[in-house]
Amino acid sequence: MKNGRNLIDLATELERQAAAKKDLIVPAKMMHSETLASHHCGLVVDENVGATRYPLSELACSQLAKKLNIPFTYFKLMRDLYPELLDQNINGWLRINAPDSYMVRTLDGRARAFLSNRYRRLDNFDLAKSVMPILQQLPGARFESVELTESKLYLKVVSSKIECEVAPGDILQAGVIVSNSEVGCGTLRVEPLLYRLVCSNGLIVCDRSMRKNHAGRALVSDDESVVVYQDDTLEAEDKAIFLKVRDLVQTAVSETTFQLISEKMRKTMGIKITGNPVKVVEVLANRYALNEAECAGVLRHLVSEHHLNGYGLVNAVTGYSQEVDDYDRATEFEELGGKLLELSPSEWKHLAEAA
Numbered sequence: 001m002k003n004g005r006n007l008i009d010l011a012t013e014l015e016r017q018a019a020a021k022k023d024l025i026v027p028a029k030m031m032h033s034e035t036l037a038s039h040h041c042g043l044v045v046d047e048n049v050g051a052t053r054y055p056l057s058e059l060a061c062s063q064l065a066k067k068l069n070i071p072f073t074y075f076k077l078m079r080d081l082y083p084e085l086l087d088q089n090i091n092g093w094l095r096i097n098a099p100d101s102y103m104v105r106t107l108d109g110r111a112r113a114f115l116s117n118r119y120r121r122l123d124n125f126d127l128a129k130s131v132m133p134i135l136q137q138l139p140g141a142r143f144e145s146v147e148l149t150e151s152k153l154y155l156k157v158v159s160s161k162i163e164c165e166v167a168p169g170d171i172l173q174a175g176v177i178v179s180n181s182e183v184g185c186g187t188l189r190v191e192p193l194l195y196r197l198v199c200s201n202g203l204i205v206c207d208r209s210m211r212k213n214h215a216g217r218a219l220v221s222d223d224e225s226v227v228v229y230q231d232d233t234l235e236a237e238d239k240a241i242f243l244k245v246r247d248l249v250q251t252a253v254s255e256t257t258f259q260l261i262s263e264k265m266r267k268t269m270g271i272k273i274t275g276n277p278v279k280v281v282e283v284l285a286n287r288y289a290l291n292e293a294e295c296a297g298v299l300r301h302l303v304s305e306h307h308l309n310g311y312g313l314v315n316a317v318t319g320y321s322q323e324v325d326d327y328d329r330a331t332e333f334e335e336l337g338g339k340l341l342e343l344s345p346s347e348w349k350h351l352a353e354a355a
Helices: 007-020 058-068 072-081 083-096 124-136 235-252 255-270 277-288 292-305 310-323 327-341 345-352
Strands: 021-027 031-033 042-047 050-055 101-107 110-116 141-148 153-167 170-180 188-196 201-204
Touching (some): 007 124, 007 141, 021 042, 058 072, 124 141, 124 235, 153 188, 170 255, 255 327, 277 345, 310 345
Antiparallel strands (some): 031 042, 050 110, 153 170, 188 201
């Protein structure tokens, strides 16, 4: 499993961000685009204290490009070569075609997300404060990896008291991952996690029943003012959601859930890879959009596993995740391991017999 930061560093940064962020509901006509000569896009917002410029993060730029209905690569090209024309396009859209208002999420004086006014805040600090005590109470709880990236919070916890041996000396332990995005990059998710002791691989079992969308009622301001979003606005609703998270955590790490998942893992041992391992990984890459370096890494792990079967392929994918520099992408490889567990017999056949 990919290493993250320690708990103290995580708590410190969550607390710092909670104090440093500001959320605005801005009427479209009360903001405009301004791109600097350094090719940094910014939004100028007409706040009560006067016009305030917020440089846009790359994520916020990509969200704005999506609302403009133009490819992000083209947006960046315009930003680099024709910044004035890009500003004209954005400002024309804000004046004519944009809906009434948007949520602009800021941190350290920078606009980190440009979102719908229906976006439902579920903030990382509040989530962590609520769920940490629950995770700590799990039997034999061990915080195996925690991280806060530009886009998501991750809490990955393993229980040393719930385990099984899938092969002599090969022990799996039950776990859970709680993840959340404050900036529109995914839902609040609580999902089962398998941890393989022999190699520290982590596998995430995606479960759509354990997700909470960031959508709610529209938040509006009048046409003449910007609303600064207060932290206590949705406190009661947050409490109800976080109580649900508690129940989902307990379900994810239950003996019943663990037995169901570990049995799926055990069954992959009987899926023989009879095709060319190189072609098998190519089919995998085409299906799940892996790049060339990722293909090479997965293939290397598959060969070194000495298990040319489904179990070896699953562990090749999750093993490679530990080498990926980007924590978000590394977690996607842990999720890919879980997706492989859910393949049908015909899908496994197509993958294992690739030649």
